[in-house]
Amino acid sequence: MKFKISTIWMSAILFGSMTALGATQPIQTNTNVQTKTSPVQSLPVEDVQRFTAAIADVKKYYVEDVSDDKLFNNALQGMMTGLDPHSTYLDIEDYATLNSATTGEFGGLGIEIGSEQGYILVVSPIDDTPAQKAGLKPGDYIIKIDNQPVQDMNLQDAVAKMRGKPGTKIVLTIYRKTEKAPFNVTLTREIIRVQSVKSRMLDNGIGYIRISQFQMPTIDDLNASLKKLKAQNSGKNLSGLVLDLRNNPGGLLDAAVGVSDAFLDSKKLGKNDLIVYTKGRIKGSQLEAHATPGDLLNGAPIVVLVNGGSASASEIVAGALQDQRRAIIMGTQTFGKGSVQTVIPLDEQTAIKITTALYYTPDGRSIQAKGITPDVVVDMMEVKADKNNDNLNMIIIKEQDLASHLANGNQSPQGKAGPEIVNAEQTTAAPVVDNQDTGKGTQPLAVTDYQLNEALNLLKGLKAITRDQEAAS
Structure with missing residues (x-):
């Protein structure tokens, strides 16, 4: 199923946090935005002189020799991270990781992280990764890495410390609000192979689909999963579907739109057939995505599960299906990341990832710093069975x-x-x-x-x- 986007622009990426350890999302080809030829407003001469003077003084007086490359990379990183938590400079390693992530295979811990109050915030552990297996949860704070405090540590430096050769161990000290004291968690780094869509039949003809991330193959994987579920249901249409977006930190905008469109029939939506739209300062950041005819579930009811680890692209799907009255949203309040990042190459090896727009649900709601409120609030409870009782x-x-x-x-x-x-x-x-x-x-x-x-x-x-x-x- 295809969806309609009125404006296609470069590398629209929806992250649940600023940086991912083994969870960066694929980029797409630039089609409209001409970053190299766009007119750039001239910089004040005084500011340029002050900047070059600072570099000269650092090179002259700093206690150790510093390379020009390190100084300029640090300057670019500081400029980007000073804008908002999601804009960043991608050096050679980061940019290569971002590009290679289209394969769905990479090295790391499998954890989506951000920065909050000077500490490292766990936005979401990714399915079947060391982070999930170790029991990390959304909302956890990483306060030490291998016994080194991370307070006020640059997020990129923290990421670099947590990366390493697969098979090596790392100890994270975790603060969790529900625990009386911080505790240590030992993880073993490994190659992460992300399967973004999983499915199984429940009962009464009701299917279950879990999307752990929105990647390039997600739409095709969703279609294949729905066909598989129908076959498992003796060839009959599903009587209902649970779409699980819990702990899904986000991903590609196109994938989120495609998943939403799979369940929205524009012929039944009336005049407002929107899935999502974005608004930004420049013309190229204006986007509208519309539903197309057809519903892969033929109108069968849907319950979408969300929680505090559901961010960005997950919130687009939940917001679209909620506003269009196509699904019941169940769970807890989502993360509240309603901004769009665009990856703009600076050269063949480096780039900047910069916030270029805010996105809005079909009814015009901004989710930024607020999130999606479920129709039915259900907290995650642990039910223990004691068969001897x-x-x-x-x-x-x-x-x-x-x-x-x-x-x-x-x-x-x-x-x-x-x-x-x-x-x-x-x-x-x-x-x-x-x-x-x-x-x-x-x-x-x-x-x-x-x-x-x-x-x-x-x-x-x-x-x-x-x-x-x-x-x-």
């Missing part, structure tokens, strides 16, 4: 257990079977196979993923209502 078992007494009960008019009288003993866990949700296939067998969905369990229950309820309405008509 008799309180988890309850006796359910039914009509057939009562003395002298009337027999079923359509069946032959049966002997009294006695009260039914049911484990309380089984009343919460259908059991599902453990996602990690660890051989632990099955556990109730309410135990493995409480928010997903609630989304499934909501879709089951909507299915029942629809069935009753069809029967009454």
Whole structure:
């Protein structure tokens, strides 16, 4: 399915944070913006003289010799990071990493990070990476790297310290608001291979799709996953879908628009068929993305799961489906990153990533520093099952257990079977196979993923209502 974008411009990237360790997003080819030939306003001579004088004094008086390359790189980095948390200078290594990320394979910890109050903020761990396996959570603060404090450390320097050869270990000291004291986490660096889309069937014809990042292959992977789910559902259309965007830090704007368009039918949207639009200072930053005809789910209900780690491109999808009344948003408040970054090459090896626009949902909402408020707020809860506790078992007494009960008019009288003993866990949700296939067998969905369990229950309820309405008509 194709979507309509009125203006295409260079390297539109939506990051959940300023810097990613093994989570930088692919860039795209510049089509309209001519950065090399655009007129540049002349700089004040006095400012240029002051800058060159500062460089000369550093080279003359600093305690150690400093190369021109280091001085200019530091100056560029300081200029960009002084603008906002998401603008940055990409040196040779950073730019190469950004370009190579189109393959979905890179080295690192698999963690999306930013800077807040002088510390390193964990925006989101990425699925199936050392960061996720170590239990890092959105909102954690990294306060030490290998026992070295990071307070007021340049974010790029912190990134450099956390990068390293795959197989080597690193110790991060974490502050978490729910814990009484900071604690250490040991991670092993590895090559990160990101599978941006995963899917499985739940029950009652309801499918589940998780998007961990918005990359170039995401739209094709989504289409393939929907076809796979339909085949698993005996070739029948899905009766509902849970779209999981939790801990998705963002990615490519085009991918977010394509995912939204997959579920939006412009013929049913009326005059406002917008998915997202952006507004910036220059003409090239003005963008409108519109839905096209067709809905890959044929109108089946959708629940979108979000949380504080859902940022940027994830918020575009959630905002579009919410404003167009196409999905119910469930979970907790999202991150609130509503700006667009453009990658502009300075030469063949370096570039700047600069904020060029703010994006808005179809109803004109800006998500910047606010986020998406779910339609149904469901906190992530941990449900623990204690099978040795008799309180988890309850006796359910039914009509057939009562003395002298009337027999079923359509069946032959049966002997009294006695009260039914049911484990309380089984009343919460259908059991599902453990996602990690660890051989632990099955556990109730309410135990493995409480928010997903609630989304499934909501879709089951909507299915029942629809069935009753069809029967009454």
